[in-house]
Each structure stands twice: as C-alpha cells, then as structure tokens.
Amino acid sequence: MKKMKIANGPAAVPAIVQGCMRMPALGTDAAAELIRCAYELGISFFDHANIYGGGEAETRFGDAFSMTGLKREDVILQSKCGICPARKVFDWSREEIISSVEGSLKRLKTDYLDVLLLHRPDLLYEPEEVAAAFDELEQSGKVRWFGMSNVPPMMFELLKKYVKQPLIFDQVQFSMEQSQLIDQPLFMNNKTTDMSFMRDGGLLDYCRLNDITIQCWSPLQVGMFGGNFVDNPDYPELNAALAEVGEKYGLSKSAAAIAFILRHPANMQVIAGTMNKEHLADLVSAADARLTRDDWYKLYLASGKFLP
Numbered sequence: 001m002k003k004m005k006i007a008n009g010p011a012a013v014p015a016i017v018q019g020c021m022r023m024p025a026l027g028t029d030a031a032a033e034l035i036r037c038a039y040e041l042g043i044s045f046f047d048h049a050n051i052y053g054g055g056e057a058e059t060r061f062g063d064a065f066s067m068t069g070l071k072r073e074d075v076i077l078q079s080k081c082g083i084c085p086a087r088k089v090f091d092w093s094r095e096e097i098i099s100s101v102e103g104s105l106k107r108l109k110t111d112y113l114d115v116l117l118l119h120r121p122d123l124l125y126e127p128e129e130v131a132a133a134f135d136e137l138e139q140s141g142k143v144r145w146f147g148m149s150n151v152p153p154m155m156f157e158l159l160k161k162y163v164k165q166p167l168i169f170d171q172v173q174f175s176m177e178q179s180q181l182i183d184q185p186l187f188m189n190n191k192t193t194d195m196s197f198m199r200d201g202g203l204l205d206y207c208r209l210n211d212i213t214i215q216c217w218s219p220l221q222v223g224m225f226g227g228n229f230v231d232n233p234d235y236p237e238l239n240a241a242l243a244e245v246g247e248k249y250g251l252s253k254s255a256a257a258i259a260f261i262l263r264h265p266a267n268m269q270v271i272a273g274t275m276n277k278e279h280l281a282d283l284v285s286a287a288d289a290r291l292t293r294d295d296w297y298k299l300y301l302a303s304g305k306f307l308p
C-alpha cells in the first residue's frame with residue numbers, strides 16, 4: 001500500500017483509509033475480521049465520528065479491536081466532533097468539543113485519538129473556544145493532531161490565527177460523480193456552465209499551498225449516500241470507461257474510480273466505506289496503479305464533464 005507523509009502530522013499514512021460510518025451493520029466478530037483484514041492490506045488508518053450510528057460505530061470498533069491482536073500504536077484512529085443531531089445544531093464550543101472527545105475515547109476504548117476533525121462548520125463558532133479546546137486536548141494527551149472536515153479556506157485562515165496546532169486535514173466529498181473540488185478552474189469566468197461557479201473558495205489549491213491533506217469521503221457514491229455509480233445504469237458512459245481503463249491496469253471498475261482520485265497530484269487520501277473484505281482488497285489495488293494523463297482525462301470526460 002502506497003504510504004504518504006503528512007506535513008506536520010503522522011510520518012507515514014496509507015493512501016486509503018478505512019471509513020467506519022457503516023460499521024454498525026457488522027457484528028463484533030465481523031468488525032474484528034474487517035479491522036484485521038484492513039490492517040493486513042496496509043490500511044492502518046480508521047476514520048470515525050462521534051455520530052456514526054449514534055455512537056454505535058465507535059462502540060463496535062472499540063469492542064472489536066481488542067479481538068484483533070493489534071496494538072493501539074499499530075493504528076491511527078481519527079474521529080470527528082461538532083455535529084449534534086439530537087439538538088439539531090452544529091457546535092464547536094469548548095465544552096462540546098471536549099465532551100465529544102471524552103465520549104469517543106470511551107467508546108473506542110482508548111486513551112487518545114491520533115486525529116480529531118471538526119466535522120462540519122458551526123455557524124456560531126468562536127475561534128478562541130476552538131483554540132482553548134485544542135490546547136486542553138493536546139496538553140492532556142487526548143489528541144495528537146487536529147484538522148477539519150467540510151471547511152472552506154477562509155475558516156482555516158481564521159482558525160489559524162488562534163489555534164496553535166497545525167491543521168493537517170480537510171475531509172471533503174470528492175468522487176468521479178461529485179468532482180466540484182477540481183472542476184471549477186476549467187471554466188473559470190465562463191457564463192455557459194455552472195461548472196464555473198467557485199463553491200469552495202479554491203479549496204484544492206489552498207490545501208496544496210498550505211500543506212493540508214484532503215481526505216475524500218464517499219469516493220464511490222452518487223450525491224450524498226445515493227448508492228454507487230459503479231454498475232449503476234444511470235452512468236453507462238462512465239462505467240464503460242472505468243471498465244476499459246480498469247482492464248488496462250488490472251483494476252476493477254471500483255478500483256479504477258479510486259485510482260482516478262489517487263492519481264491527482266494533490267496526494268489526497270481516500271476514505272473507503274466498504275464493510276466487505278473482498279471489496280476492500282479490490283480497492284487497495286488502486287493504490288499501486290498510476291493512470292496516464294490520457295487515461296485520467298478519459299475517465300474525467302466519461303463522468304459527464306467536458307473541456308472548454
């Protein structure tokens with residue numbers, strides 16, 4: 001598995017991360033098998049959030065991990081906080097951040113998180129409060145590194161004014177079907193397509209300039225959890241191109257869609273959400289493939305985009 005160095009963060013992380021949002025679908029034994037399998041495939045990095053399955057995903061992982069024979073330091077555990085479904089608010093207050101981490105640690109049965117991400121922007125956030133929470137979590141040894149998710153460049157800039165710790169990740173949606181992250185520069189100031197709208201404040205180049213690694217969530221999904229685009233009859237041209245390009249590199253269509261993301265020079269990580277060991281092993285093959293420029297563009301165009 002291709003490893004990456006994270007600037008100001010972990011020395012070596014896998015290009016593909018195991019997302020645990022769907023883990024409540026597994027029993028504890030099956031979860032332990034999946035964790036072990038992921039680790040043996042080189043995926044030593046697991047992405048959580050306090051809200052996945054209402055906390056059930058972290059609980060399942062915590063129970064299962066002790067059955068794997070792995071040591072805590074063998075893996076990187078990342079979790080997120082700040083979404084409060086019961087209150088119908090997003091909350092980046094000091095109290096919420098601290099209490100959320102305490103809950104995650106308890107459920108994951110660990111005394112530290114490697115990485116904490118703020119999950120989605122709290123419209124009422126006060127950067128001083130975030131800074132106070134991060135200091136407390138770092139000083140107590142409960143969190144080693146910090147980042148954010150679904151956050152635009154200027155929020156990074158404002159937080160950087162107050163937060164001492166480097167912000168090392170932005171976890172955002174990116175896939176062949178949801179490719180807004182890369183589309184906009186093609187049509188910059190052109191009025192003929194809504195691809196020209198800059199929705200994210202130039203996040204991709206901002207992250208590259210500032211050594212922030214982008215983690216791509218839902219790499220195979222249509223919209224937000226609309227099912228996979230692979231083998232989806234609504235995407236015939238894309239599936240034909242994934243099959244053709246995939247065959248050339250010995251990749252399945254799903255793995256070719258992951259290789260498309262990993263080929264981008266921004267060195268993004270992919271957060272894969274499969275709970276199926278065979279699917280996971282299949283996706284891992286993408287990490288060793290390097291698509292040519294022409295094959296990458298072939299896939300991009302087949303996903304419904306066009307060049308000016």
Ligand SMILES: NC(=O)c1ccc[n+]([C@@H]2O[C@H](COP(=O)([O-])OP(=O)(O)OC[C@H]3O[C@@H](n4cnc5c(N)ncnc54)[C@H](OP(=O)(O)O)[C@@H]3O)[C@@H](O)[C@H]2O)c1
Pocket residue numbers: 018019020021022047048119149150171172216217218219220221225228254271272273274275276279280283
């Ligand atoms: N930061 C955020 O706001 C945010 C939002 C959403 C998700 N996330 C993170 O991103 C992770 C991934 O999200 P996701 O689960 O939506 O992503 P995904 O990897 O695009 O989708 C996984 C789904 O695709 C299915 N699938 C079917 N065939 C597959 C194949 N051949 N290979 C792989 N998967 C196949 C999986 O089913 P099987 O299990 O049967 O393979 C699973 O239901 C989550 O676990 C979470 O950690 C973050």
